[in-house]
Amino acid sequence: MKDLLSTASSIIIILFCISLFFLSEGNRSDSGGPALLNKDSAEIQAGKHPRAxxxxxxxxxxxxxxxxxxxxxxxxxxxxxxxxxxxxxxxxxxxxxxxxxxxxxxxxxxxxxxxxxxxxxxxxxxxxxxxxxxxxx
Incomplete structure (x- = not known):
């Protein structure tokens, strides 16, 4: 019973971490945070090199x-x-x-x-x- 409880709690913690990861990725691309304010980083994300x-x-x-x-x-x-x-x-x-x-x-x-x-x-x-x-x- 103790093994089943520790396995279930481990799965819940892993799922919670994965959901936080996906939520943070969605917020970065939607909000236009500080990483997208810089022109050079926007060009890099668009696939264009800054010295191109x-x-x-x-x-x-x-x-x-x-x-x-x-x-x-x-x-x-x-x-x-x-x-x-x-x-x-x-x-x-x-x-x-x-x-x-x-x-x-x-x-x-x-x-x-x-x-x-x-x-x-x-x-x-x-x-x-x-x-x-x-x-x-």
Missing amino acids: KTTLFSRVQSVKLKKGVLMFVSIGEDGLREHFFLIRDKNVVLVKKNAGDMPGNSIKFDDDGHNTLLVTIPNTFDIDLMDAMTTSF
């Missing part, structure tokens, strides 16, 4: 990829600007796709904050990424 950023170069005139260097020319307020970006020895993903979500004459650099850079080049530029990356030095 996107850079869009617009009004791009030409794009070349030669010997592991992405070269492109853009028009700024002060005239033409040449940009050089080293692709080799970095975690860079080159993507060439339709420019549905960005202007056709632009290049987008997405840094995810986890040491990986996604470079999106629209199909409006005549560049063969596979051929440019596989040519020997």
Whole structure:
């Protein structure tokens, strides 16, 4: 009888602890407590790294990829600007796709904050990424 009583009381205590755990989780997400007031913690909870950023170069005139260097020319307020970006020895993903979500004459650099850079080049530029990356030095 003593064993049955101790087993029943242990089960009741375990169920009570589990119910407190679930109630505290529900209150945190509903109340918008101090953890959600911080902008950085909200981005982390949304899945975005705090150092993640996107850079869009617009009004791009030409794009070349030669010997592991992405070269492109853009028009700024002060005239033409040449940009050089080293692709080799970095975690860079080159993507060439339709420019549905960005202007056709632009290049987008997405840094995810986890040491990986996604470079999106629209199909409006005549560049063969596979051929440019596989040519020997």
